[in-house]
Amino acid sequence: MPRLLHYSDLENVYDDPERAGRLAGCVTALDGDDTLVVGTGDNSAPGVLSLVERGGQVLDFYRAVDADLETFGNHEFDYGPIRLRELVSESRPTWVSCNIRDEDGERFAATEGTVPWTTRDIDGVTLGFFGVTDPATGSINPEAVDVTFDDPYVEATAAATALRDDGADYVVALSHLGSGDDELARRCDVDLILGGHVHAERDDVVEGVPIVRPGANGHVVWEVRIDDDRVETVRHKTGEYRPDEAFVRALNGRVDAAGLDEVLCRIDRPMDRSEGTVAAGECRVGNAIADAYRWATGADVGLQNSGGVRSGPPIGPDVTHADLVSLVPFEEQLVVAEVTGTELLAVFNAARGATMGFGEPDWWHAQISGARIVWDDEQNEVIEATVDGEAIDPDAYYTLATSDYILHTTQEFPAVTQSHRVGEYGIQHEVLAEYAREVGFDAAVEGRIERRSVRPAED
CATH class of the missing domain: 3.60.21.10 (Metallo-dependent phosphatases)
Known part of the structure; x- marks a missing residue:
């Protein structure tokens, strides 16, 4: 047989x-x-x-x-x-x-x-x-x-x-x-x-x-x-x-040779990075990544796609260089895009990833910093969105820090493209490492994303 x-x-x-x-x-x-x-x-x-x-x-x-x-x-x-x-x-x-x-x-x-x-x-x-x-x-x-x-x-x-x-x-x-x-x-x-x-x-x-x-x-x-x-x-x-x-x-030999075991900072409570947590909505590790992007660029909003955060063992209490590379293990630039308020709202309205070919029905797709979203799962749309505590002005301009991949692909947040690029700030995981050295690498779940009719996010 x-x-x-x-x-x-x-x-x-x-x-x-x-x-x-x-x-x-x-x-x-x-x-x-x-x-x-x-x-x-x-x-x-x-x-x-x-x-x-x-x-x-x-x-x-x-x-x-x-x-x-x-x-x-x-x-x-x-x-x-x-x-x-x-x-x-x-x-x-x-x-x-x-x-x-x-x-x-x-x-x-x-x-x-x-x-x-x-x-x-x-x-x-x-x-x-x-x-x-x-x-x-x-x-x-x-x-x-x-x-x-x-x-x-x-x-x-x-x-x-x-x-x-x-x-x-x-x-x-x-x-x-x-x-x-x-x-x-x-x-x-x-x-x-x-x-x-x-x-x-x-x-x-x-x-x-x-x-x-x-x-x-x-x-x-x-x-x-x-x-x-x-x-x-x-x-x-x-x-x-x-x-x-x-x-x-053989693999241990390769890991040792990589030389990425430097401890960059410590956190009191390890951060879950499982797909079940990252794809469910707001989470600590997603907030930390988006915070790092905004810290490095001074952008109004930081955005990390949930699918780009790779799952693995919890991060911490020792946070190593390898940990941060493993979160976003891509040689991709952190970039800043300038978008209108209308375009930013379109980005947020693409935050639920159920329509993507590699998504799942309840998959949440956007980890954010500097903004707050209220999402209605029944209507499948944003019903409230703010930046720095203020309602988004459709005619105003905002800066968005994210990965170069997001500007390249039409599959995730198609409202933002290469034409919106206004700056580059280094490789993603290198930015995370610098942030960890200078600031630390931790975040709390603080209500940046409110999803209605779903289970509570990680606390």
Whole structure:
């Protein structure tokens, strides 16, 4: 009986070598001759080690688990397509991708071994695989340059047809489409979708097609068993497995070499940075980041997108340089944009992230400083907004400190664009480090965001 071991969105798991080691230990314990080890993107970035190694730490993981197949997530492009081609050529798994092209119109990284689809014979069963990536990647990742993303459903349909023609008994989509997996199930002739991009776990069936998603940061591996016309899924918690000690040592060596263990300040009470806290509304760590942006720039308002705050262990009581890099592990500039009051209100009205492809229904998307928002969840809009205690004047101008990414992407706060840029103030995590040295890095929940008809925010 063929089995698939599915991981995805490992992102910053490597910054916790023990947890990463247990992930690898889980995969190797479950692996066997009838098994393929497959990933569905965002497994090389972001994270502290990823930033230092430019994604190279994933090669240790691929070797440790003897990975078989992988596809591209949006974060695979964090260090640009040239670096990604290097990682593809050096890595163990076969990369499958049918909807990404390079600047010449050819399949991305074909020279390095990427294929649009492939087959594997396991226990007399021919399994066909293709990979698809969110076509919005060019918008949500500024480093995804000189590549284009074709319609994933058109390309998936063509790949599935080619696989059937090649004798595939089962067609498996390795998908980094997030919420687009439902459409993939409805429109394409596939038997199974292994998904990623959205960080919530999933084990579901849409139009007769099983969809499995393991969530983020290496906490869960899904085992998928293909038995005649049945697909069975088994959830494995990686923390229950013995760590791969050799892999742990390799990662610890990389962590030590990074030299980011300097303590910048201390706080009395550690700050939760879990996705459940950051995406629920106002939180301490989001306030601290937005405060730092405003401190560094003198802007009227500081804005941090919740999706850009990476989850991990609580921050503190010792706050290290590595902690702050891990919060926003991107080589992106802190910028200031000048916007009208009308545009600022539009930014605030985009603060609930439910409409994004990688969002969730109750996901709150804006961490702010210098402003206050009252949001009506039933009407799905801002009903009150102030800056420095004063109602926003639609005709006045305001300065907004945020990441360069927010100006680049059209997926999150489309009212603010590159045309609004009026200044740059250094790399985000470097600004946070300077703020921690000079001011400290702590904040309270103080009513900057009031959401009605939802649970109370973290106190």
